Amino acid sequence: MNKKAYDLEEPVFDEPWQAQVFALAVKLSEDGLFTWKQWTAAISYEIQNAQISSDPDLGDTYYEHWLNALERLVYAKGVLNIDEMTERKEAWRKAYLQTPHGIAVQLKKT
Amino acid sequence: MPHDGEEFTEPPSDPALRVKALESLLVEKGLVDLEALDVLIDTYEHKVGPRNGARVVARAWVDQEFKLSIQKDCSAAVKKVFGFQGRQGEHIVAVENTSKIHNVVVCTLCSCYPWTVLGLPPVWYKSAPYRARLVQDPRGVLAEFGTCIPEEKDIRVWDSTSEVRYLVIPERPIGTEGWTEEKLSMLVTRNAMIGVEFAKEASS
Numbered sequence: 370m371n372k373k374a375y376d377l378e379e380p381v382f383d384e385p386w387q388a389q390v391f392a393l394a395v396k397l398s399e400d401g402l403f404t405w406k407q408w409t410a411a412i413s414y415e416i417q418n419a420q421i422s423s424d425p426d427l428g429d430t431y432y433e434h435w436l437n438a439l440e441r442l443v444y445a446k447g448v449l450n451i452d453e454m455t456e457r458k459e460a461w462r463k464a465y466l467q468t469p470h471g472i473a474v475q476l477k478k479t
Numbered sequence: 480m481p482h483d484g485e486e487f488t489e490p491p492s493d494p495a496l497r498v499k500a501l502e503s504l505l506v507e508k509g510l511v512d513l514e515a516l517d518v519l520i521d522t523y524e525h526k527v528g529p530r531n532g533a534r535v536v537a538r539a540w541v542d543q544e545f546k547l548s549i550q551k552d553c554s555a556a557v558k559k560v561f562g563f564q565g566r567q568g569e570h571i572v573a574v575e576n577t578s579k580i581h582n583v584v585v586c587t588l589c590s591c592y593p594w595t596v597l598g599l600p601p602v603w604y605k606s607a608p609y610r611a612r613l614v615q616d617p618r619g620v621l622a623e624f625g626t627c628i629p630e631e632k633d634i635r636v637w638d639s640t641s642e643v644r645y646l647v648i649p650e651r652p653i654g655t656e657g658w659t660e661e662k663l664s665m666l667v668t669r670n671a672m673i674g675v676e677f678a679k680e681a682s683s
Binding site for chain 1: 482486487488489490491492494497498499500501502503504505508510513515516517519520523524567574577588589590591598601602603604605606607608609638641642674
């Protein structure tokens with residue numbers, strides 16, 4: 370760590386998905402799907418996991434921990450399952466590949 | 480895959496796709512509302528930030544009664560006086576720096592932080608080196624911020640949790656007698672309210 374790294378004034382979120390996943394967790398907790406205490410336990414667990422898998426964990430992967438924690442919690446709460454998620458992710462990936470540049474990407478209704 | 484002569488959209492990164500999947504499924508199930516998410520993001524990108532905390536500190540510097548009230552119940556006092564309230568603003572404890580004590584805050588487990596007064600934490604606050612080392616070697620870590628704490632001064636490290644979050648009230652810089660609250664608040668940085676730096680000097 371050097372002083373310079375501490376001095377950087379960074380934007381609140383580096384990429385839009387980070388803002389989205391931040392908001393999803395806060396909102397779901399507010400709506401009562403899980404308590405904030407459960408949330409901090411979940412994210413602490415993901416941080417430890419990441420460190421065990423040799424993530425230097427310098428803060429730049431923080432929202433990846435956040436995403437892992439949220440996925441795990443929504444599965445645990447039975448709100449979503451992993452198959453739905455895998456399928457939906459693939460659907461979005463295909464939607465991008467099938468959408469000409471410059472047109473808003475939308476999921477095809479199946 | 481892209482066809483000849485036609486430009487198709489490159490899918491975003493893996494986490495971005497996972498978030499899109501998560502979000503679209505949760506919206507379909509009626510568990511979240513896109514508009515509410517947008518409002519929340521806008522709040523933390525543009526509305527809530529360390530300027531809130533700076534106003535609290537500046538008031539504490541000029542108003543002894545207010546300072547006592549935030550030492551007694553910081554969350555209630557900032558809600559009453561400034562209207563700052565909401566997420567991660569419950570149970571804020573104000574810790575005051577003095578000539579004998581320097582306070583500094585960390586969250587050793589994750590990144591608990593008083594959002595209502597400081598906004599969201601900076602990247603380094605969430606980093607493993609800061610989280611792990613501040614407790615072991617506070618003087619050394621503070622020195623890396625350019626903050627030298629004399630040996631005779633005690634350093635108190637406060638570990639934020641999901642239940643209690645801390646706001647450091649830095650020492651009021653010398654040479655600021657008679658300054659307005661607004662002018663004083665300009666000397667109060669985010670880092671000073673985490674306790675890794677001092678408030679800016681009057682001449683800055």
